[in-house]
Amino acid sequence: MNTDIAASIAAKASQAAKAVANLTTEQKNAVLQSMADHIRCATDSILQANKxxxxxxxxxxxSAAMLDRLTLTPERVEAMAKAIEQIIALPDPVGATRHIEQRPNGINIEKRRIALGVICMIYEARPNVTADAGALCFKSGNAVILRCGREAIQTSxxxxxxxxxxxxxxxxxxxxVSIVPDPDRDLMLALLKQAQYIDLVIPRGGEGLIxxxxxxxxxxxxxxxxGVCHLYVDQSANLNMALELLINGKVQRPGVCNALEGLLVNKVxxxxxxxxxxxxxxxHDVIVHACQQSIGYFAQAQPIANNEFGQEYLAAExxxxxxxxxxxxxxxxDQxxxxxxEVICTENHTNAERFIRQVDSAVVMHNTSSRFSDGGELGLGAEIGISTSKLHAYGPMGLEALTTEKYVVTGSGQTRL
Structure with a gap:
């Protein structure tokens, strides 16, 4: 039964994707504005379901971190609508063409950006993802299947x-923009088998879900x-700046994936x-887990062994x-x-460049807060997530990351010898 339901959902989304592919940028933007308007009109209903x-x-x-992600306020609902309007203002990646070369035989080679097709978004207690993912997938020419966890299903x-x-x-x-009405795990498993209709799956939530x-x-x-994000304070750092980056990265909103979870300090x-x-x-009532060399600087720090680092606390910790x-x-x-x-605070340009070049991370920052590791803050509009895998996207995923390219080859009757 679940297989039949999943196949039906996926097949209908695949058919709907063809309708999106034929829309102009102006048509897509008009629909997106209507989406933003309808979300605003539905604020009371959204907040009641969320309450x-x-x-x-x-x-x-x-957990407090999960509750923070689940909870909506009038301001957060308005932020969802505004995020859609920001997507309207962004360039449409679909159809963008880049010239590759003209071959000696006269054929012209280009690459043209196209939609992926059908994207299945799987997420937990994040009702705002419903609006963000729906709008981003639509603007980039895709249909989307939204599978929300049971904690936020009614709001979504x-x-x-x-x-x-x-x-x-x-x-x-x-x-x-279809949403799976039943959060049953077996139905999700059945969806994950619909390779005939679904082109990409994006899970967003806890490590276990992913x-x-x-x-x-x-x-x-x-x-x-x-998001186990670190701030490294270098020997040549501006310490006032470093402290501001630390407090903003850890305290401003500790339950999100771009909050700091580790502080590394040069011994000098x-x-x-x-x-x-x-x-x-x-x-700020931050709980500290300190190494043997640093624990003496804190009145109530908890000791941490060398093999216990790498925790995602998602709290004031x-x-x-x-x-x-x-x-x-x-x-x-690296370990x-x-x-x-990952963030480095330093006034040493050589060290900054080494850090940027050598640290393997989707986002590497110099003298700025980890909290800017966000699609909206980086100018992408709403993001569909922050990819920590390298194929085919790495880092915050906006419109362009939801498309791919195909070759377009034109000629004047050339045949291969």
Missing amino acids: DEVATASANDT LVIAQAMQQALREHQLPDEV RFVTEHSRIPVIQHFK IAAEFLPQVAAAFSQ IAIRIVDDIDGAMAHI FGSQHT
Whole structure:
């Protein structure tokens, strides 16, 4: 039964993708504006559904990080609508052409950007993903199948229904943005087998979900693993700047994937910098897990063994380690990082360039907060996720990452000898 349901959902989405492929940029933008307007009109219904789900999640002892991602407010609903309007303002990648070369025999070779087709988005307690993923996939010429976790399914259904209302007003099928109404895991497994209709799967959520999807899918998967992000404070860092980057990266919103989970401090400046860190963390009630060399700078730090780093706390909690130099910092990141976002604070241009060149991470930053590792902050509009795998996208995924290229070869009757 689940196989039949999954095949039906996927087949309808595949057919709907053909309708999107024929739309002009102007037509897509008009639909997107209607989506934003309908989400605003549905604010009360969205918030009521969300209030009920937050209450249920709270009663089930859901973590603070999960509750933060689940909870919507009038401001967050408005942010969803504005994110869609930001996507309207972005260039349409579909149809963009780049010239490759003209061969000696006169044939002309180009590459033209096209939609992927059907994208299956699997996510947990993140109702805003419904709007972001739906809008991004639509603008990039794709149909999307949204499979939300049970914690946010009712909220996501209301959001999707608002978007589908906009589709109907423009004579487009609901299945352009379809949402799986049943969060049953067996149905999700059946969807992961629909390689005939679905072109890409993007899981977004906890590490367990992503590993499960990767292991069971017959369809290519873009992985968005945990965000174990580090700040390395170099010997030549501006310490006032470093402290601001640390507090912003750890405290502003600790339950998100671009929050800092590790602090690496050059041993030369540790005695000057770590007392400042201790005072700031005390004010913000940050729990510190400190290495043997750094624990003495903190009144209530918990010791951490060398093999215990690499945790994604998603809370006001951080691991701290003193390192000998930039090589020690990069070695630590290579062992414990998750290829999400890594930051160096330094005034030494050579060290900054070494860090940028050698650290294997989707986003590498110099003298700026890890919290900018976000599609909207990087000018992509809403993002569909931050890929920590390298095929075919790496880092925040916006419109262009939801397309591919095909060769277009034109000639004047040439034949191959």
